[in-house]
Amino acid sequence: MNIKNILNVVLIFVLGLGMAGCSDSDGDGGGKTDAPVAAMMPLRSNPMGVYAHYMPWFETDKTNLDAGKWGWHWTMNASLNPAVGEIASHYHPLTGAYASGDATVLDYQCLLMKYSGLEGVMVDWYGYNADNTTARHTSNTEALFKAIKKAGLKMAIVYEDNTLNVASDPVGQARADMKYLATHFFGSDSYAKIDGKPLLLVFGPQGLNSPKEWYRTFQVLSVKPALVVLNGHASKANGGGYENAVGEYLWVNAAPDAWYVNAKQQFQTVIGGAMPGFKDYYKLGGAGEGYTSYDDEDGALFDRQLAAAKNAGLQWLQVSTWNDYGEGTIIEPTLEFGYRYLTKLQGFTGVTYGETELKTIYRWYQLKVKFAADASKTKVLDQCYGYLNALQPDKAVELMNGIE
Numbered sequence: 001m002n003i004k005n006i007l008n009v010v011l012i013f014v015l016g017l018g019m020a021g022c023s024d025s026d027g028d029g030g031g032k033t034d035a036p037v038a039a040m041m042p043l044r045s046n047p048m049g050v051y052a053h054y055m056p057w058f059e060t061d062k063t064n065l066d067a068g069k070w071g072w073h074w075t076m077n078a079s080l081n082p083a084v085g086e087i088a089s090h091y092h093p094l095t096g097a098y099a100s101g102d103a104t105v106l107d108y109q110c111l112l113m114k115y116s117g118l119e120g121v122m123v124d125w126y127g128y129n130a131d132n133t134t135a136r137h138t139s140n141t142e143a144l145f146k147a148i149k150k151a152g153l154k155m156a157i158v159y160e161d162n163t164l165n166v167a168s169d170p171v172g173q174a175r176a177d178m179k180y181l182a183t184h185f186f187g188s189d190s191y192a193k194i195d196g197k198p199l200l201l202v203f204g205p206q207g208l209n210s211p212k213e214w215y216r217t218f219q220v221l222s223v224k225p226a227l228v229v230l231n232g233h234a235s236k237a238n239g240g241g242y243e244n245a246v247g248e249y250l251w252v253n254a255a256p257d258a259w260y261v262n263a264k265q266q267f268q269t270v271i272g273g274a275m276p277g278f279k280d281y282y283k284l285g286g287a288g289e290g291y292t293s294y295d296d297e298d299g300a301l302f303d304r305q306l307a308a309a310k311n312a313g314l315q316w317l318q319v320s321t322w323n324d325y326g327e328g329t330i331i332e333p334t335l336e337f338g339y340r341y342l343t344k345l346q347g348f349t350g351v352t353y354g355e356t357e358l359k360t361i362y363r364w365y366q367l368k369v370k371f372a373a374d375a376s377k378t379k380v381l382d383q384c385y386g387y388l389n390a391l392q393p394d395k396a397v398e399l400m401n402g403i404e
Helices: 003-006 103-115 137-151 160-164 172-186 211-219 257-266 297-311 340-349 355-370 377-389 392-403
Strands: 010-015 024-025 032-033 038-041 049-054 120-125 156-160 197-202 226-230 245-249 270-276 315-321
Touching: 010 355, 024 103, 049 340, 103 137, 103 340, 103 355, 103 377, 120 137, 137 156, 137 172, 137 297, 156 172, 172 197, 211 377, 226 270, 245 257, 257 270, 257 297, 270 297, 297 340, 340 355, 355 377, 377 392
Parallel strands: 049 120, 049 315, 120 156, 156 197, 197 226, 226 245, 245 270, 270 315
Antiparallel strands: 010 038, 024 032
16 A cells, blocks of 8 residues: 555546546547546545445346346345335435446445545455346446546455355366456556555455465466455465465454454554444345344444554554445445445545535436436536546536536
8 A cells, every 4th residue: 555645636547438528529539628537536634545345236127137126135035125215224325226337326436435535445246257146246346446447546356255165166266266357457556456466355265265275276366466364264375384365354343452453463464344333134134144233323333443443553444334235334325324424434534525525426426317318418417527536526516506
């Protein structure tokens, strides 16, 4: 992680990334710029690299490969109709139930992340061939990465290697997954790195359970990733002469202070965890008995989680999560708690923005949906995105005022 890049305004040129409406043809093959074409990242007084764990697994009845049915993660096994606000969660997104591959949703989410001081996302990933009737996991992650790059954010993969348990050749499948990651993500400047190596988290290991298997998996890569495993799982990646993992990350721990002390003594890299609460819907959704709940305490739990990471002097923090509605660990805006967790992040990361800018971004999203069939207004709203992306929200508001 480059601290200098965090503390300074970063210009990331995104010409050619589909910012429709940022230029008009002047008839001679040239272009006249109407809105900024460069993403800017805000100054943050806190140098910690703060990321949000992101779930790319939501589908609507229009996008699901199981045609006409809402995706499992909106309904679980219950008889629910997300079209009228019934979802398998105790919480409901301001946007309503959405498709994870929707470009407008992704731009909205990435802008919220940026104005909250997040550096990017750590995305739950099920392998390179994981488009199925549960979700278009692979395609949605590619769409997310496109939005991440456009916004000037960064992404890292959290590998769900438990999928390898059903593979006839787990190491062979893992190698294929690594080749895909190297081709599509690892080499990009928008992919998170540690000391020049792509950061790769694994939710376990649960599928590759020996250090030798991880060693064999990484042999197909020219640059070995910086592997960070789930807390308590380092022995499945390191040992017997093999050192594959550089550290561990924390997941769902209401009192993490002691773990941070021990982990920093053991590992080169420690990624902290911060949750807003935990209240799953599994039992109500007919999907098992569920897990231990942690009350959000009206935001006090999240405050303590952030403070623990800061007091531990961590360089990395993963907020769990941006949007796991099934487990009730969401920080993106919802009907139940509004912008609570994003404004807390703004204070923690030290950006100069507040709820006003977050509401402006939501207003932009609403207008994009409302005028999706109006080409001229869509063009103006694409210009608004350009201003928001360049940290010029006042200019975006001025344009939006002109089309309502």
